[in-house]
Amino acid sequence: MAGRSAAPGRSVTSRVLSLLDVFDSTSPRLSLSEISERSGTPLTTTHRLLAELADWGALVRRADGRYEIGRKLWDLGLLAPVQMELRQIAAPFMLDLHTTIRDTVHLAVREELSALYVERISGRESVPIVSQVGSRLPLHATGVGKVLLAAAPADVVDRALHSLTRQTPRTVVEPGRLQRELADVRRRGYARTSEEMSPGAASVAVPVQVERGGGTVVVAALGVVVPPHRRDLARLAPVLEVTARGIGRELARTREFR
Template sequence: MAGNVGTPGASVAGRTFALLGAFDAEHRSLTLTELAARAALPLSTTHRLAAELVGLGALDRRGDRYVVGRRVWDLGLLAPVQAELRQVAAPFLQDLWAATHATVHLAERDETSALYLDRISGTTSVPVVSRVGGRLPLHATGVGKVLLAWAPDDVCAAVLRSLTRLTPYTVTQPGRLAEQLVRVRREGFAQTVEEMSTGACSVAVPVWGGDGAVVAALGLVVPDLRRHRPRLVAALQVAAAGIGRSLSTE
C-alpha cells in the first residue's frame, strides 16, 4: 500500500499512483471504500480520481468494484525491456509450442514475484493459473525458481523468509528451497511438481542477456514430467539460447 503518497499534501500524480498501487495480486478487485483505505486517501478524493481514471481507461468499473484497466497494461508493454523481450521471444515461443504442445511461459522477475510477459496455452488440459501481465510467487513456479536462483541475495532472503503454502506439495522449508536453487544453478533448469496448482508440473530455464545476466525465464507446464523431462529441457534450452542470441544482436 502506498500510504506515503496518499497524504493531503501529495501531488495529483502521487495520489493517482497511490490508487493504482492499491491493487496487487491479492487485491485485484476493490470497492471504492477498500480503494480509499489501501491508498490512504479520503473517500471523496478517491471517488473523483477513480472516476477520472475509469474515463481514461486506467481503471475499469464492474458493478461496485474497480479493477485495473487495459490501458495500464498497454502502457506497461511499451517499457523498453519488456517490449524488446516479447518481440524477440515471440517466434521462439511459437516454435517451442509447436515442438511440445505444452503451455509456454515467458516471465521476468518483478521484485519477489514472477511477472508473466507472454503465454501460449497448450493442447493438454492442465490447471494453469498464470495470465499475461499477472504475477505468481517465485518459490512455487518453474520460471520463478529460475529467476530466484539468479536473483540478488537480498531478494532470495526475502523470499525464503515468507514461503506460502499453495498446495500440499509447495516447498515451504527455507533450507530445502535453498538446496533446490543451488541445483538449479548447477543443472541449468528448474522444475516443480504440483507446487502452484495440483495436476500441473513445470520446467523452466534461464534466458541470458548479452551482458551475461539472466533477463527472463522460459518455461513449460505439463501434466507429468517423469517421462519427457529431458526432451522438454532440451527444447527449452534451444529456444532460450535463440532468444539470448537475438537479444545480444539488437
C-alpha cells in the same frame, strides 16, 4: 496548496498511484471501499479519483460496481522498452516450441520477489494455470521464478527466504530446502516444480541468458507447464534450452540487452 491532497505530504499523483497499486494478480477486481481501505485514501477522495481514472481509461468500472485495470494502462505497459523488445523477439520462438510440445509456454522476468509474466502461449489442450500475461507470482513457487531466484543477487535470495508463503500444500516454504533446490537449479541449469503454485500443474523452466561484459546474464526465464503425472519432465529441459538460447542470441543483438 495547488496540486496537493488534503493529507500533508501526499500529492495528488501519489494518491492516484496508491489507488492503482492495490490491484494485483490475486485482487484484479476491487470495490470502491476495498480500494479506499487498501490505499489508505478517504472514501470521497477515492471515489473522485476513480471516476477520473475510469474516464481516462486507466480503470474500468464493471456492472457490479467493482473496478479493474483498463486497456489504456495495459497498452502503456507494453511500451516498456525491455518488455516490448523481449516479447517481440521471444514470441516466434515460443510459438515454435508450443507447436512442438502442445503445452503452455510462458516467459517471465524478475520484479523484486515476483515473477512477472510477459508472454504466454497456450492452447485448448493446455493445463489450466493461474499465470496470465501481466501476472506476478511468487518466485519460490514457480518454475520460472526459481530460475530467476537462482540467478538473483544474494540480498534478493535472502529476502525471498524470509518471505516464503504457502500457495498449495506442496509449496516449498522451508528456507533450507529452497536453498538446496536453488543450488540444484544452478548446477543442472533448469528448475522443476510439481503442484507448488497450482494443483494439477507441473513445470520445467530454464534461464534466458545474454552475453554481457565478458560473461552471461540471466534476463528472463522460459518455462512450460504440463500435467504432474508426466514422466518426461526432465526431457523437456533440453528442448527449452534450445529455444532459450535462440531467444538469447537474438536479444544480444538489440540495444536494450547489450
